[in-house]
Amino acid sequence: MVENEMNKIEIKQFRSGEGCLSYIVYSPETKEAAAIDITRGIGEDVTAFLAEQKLSLIYIFETHTHADHFSFARELQEKTGAKIYMYEKAGSRAKDMALKGGEELPLGNTAIKILHTPGHAPDAITLFVDGSVFTGDTILIGGTGRTDLAGGNSLELYTSIRKILEICPDETTIYPGHDYKGRVSSVIEEEKKNNPRLPLSEDEFVRLMDAYRPPLPKLFDEAIKENTR
Ligand SMILES: [Fe+2]
Numbered sequence: 179m180v181e182n183e184m185n186k187i188e189i190k191q192f193r194s195g196e197g198c199l200s201y202i203v204y205s206p207e208t209k210e211a212a213a214i215d216i217t218r219g220i221g222e223d224v225t226a227f228l229a230e231q232k233l234s235l236i237y238i239f240e241t242h243t244h245a246d247h248f249s250f251a252r253e254l255q256e257k258t259g260a261k262i263y264m265y266e267k268a269g270s271r272a273k274d275m276a277l278k279g280g281e282e283l284p285l286g287n288t289a290i291k292i293l294h295t296p297g298h299a300p301d302a303i304t305l306f307v308d309g310s311v312f313t314g315d316t317i318l319i320g321g322t323g324r325t326d327l328a329g330g331n332s333l334e335l336y337t338s339i340r341k342i343l344e345i346c347p348d349e350t351t352i353y354p355g356h357d358y359k360g361r362v363s364s365v366i367e368e369e370k371k372n373n374p375r376l377p378l379s380e381d382e383f384v385r386l387m388d389a390y391r392p393p394l395p396k397l398f399d400e401a402i403k404e405n406t407r
Pocket of ligand 1 (some may be wrong): 217244245246298313323
């Protein structure tokens with residue numbers, strides 16, 4: 179468990195599959211909670227955690243339409259009555275609330291701020307709350323999301339990353355949507371120093387990402403089908 183220095187929120191991270199990271203962000207005071215990118219693999223752990231902590235889930239966020247795992251958002255929506263918040267152009271018919279970017283949604287004594295950050299996916303959003311940023315697959319630890327699948331765009335990803343770096347002070351903690359090396363989080367300052375993609379110029383970044391074609395995720399077709407139904 180990571181306690182935010184301002185003690186307004188706490189963050190519980192769950193890890194599943196080959197490095198998918200899911201989060202419950204909550205106010206210990208008011209017991210309001212938000213779920214971010216909950217995967218089916220740890221869905222039951224998340225519902226058990228919400229019950230143990232006596233949390234009331236009010237937001238279910240998907241940072242984008244995932245192409246590599248099955249989302250547990252729909253099941254959480256049914257179990258808790260919380261609403262699913264996604265970018266307005268996200269394909270899922272389970273979405274209750276369409277985000278445009280720029281929203282500030284109250285959570286306990288603070289707020290979750292939403293930014294539309296396309297590039298890895300056209301419907302990608304980034305969430306900012308009290309000194310932490312949940313980047314989905316926009317900024318990963320030591321890398322970024324790929325741009326060759328499902329409407330990705332390298333120039334848009336470059337622009338989205340620049341926006342996040344402009345908004346976040348150096349000490350901001352980054353919680354990404356994936357990490358394959360067992361790391362929990364990073365810090366903006368560390369990524370500026372060590373993430374090889376962040377210092378690249380726009381041209382260099384676009385050239386590198388346009389040429390980057392890793393193998394398709396194992397579940398690609400099934401995940402897109404399931405996560406957009
Ligand atoms: Fe992704």
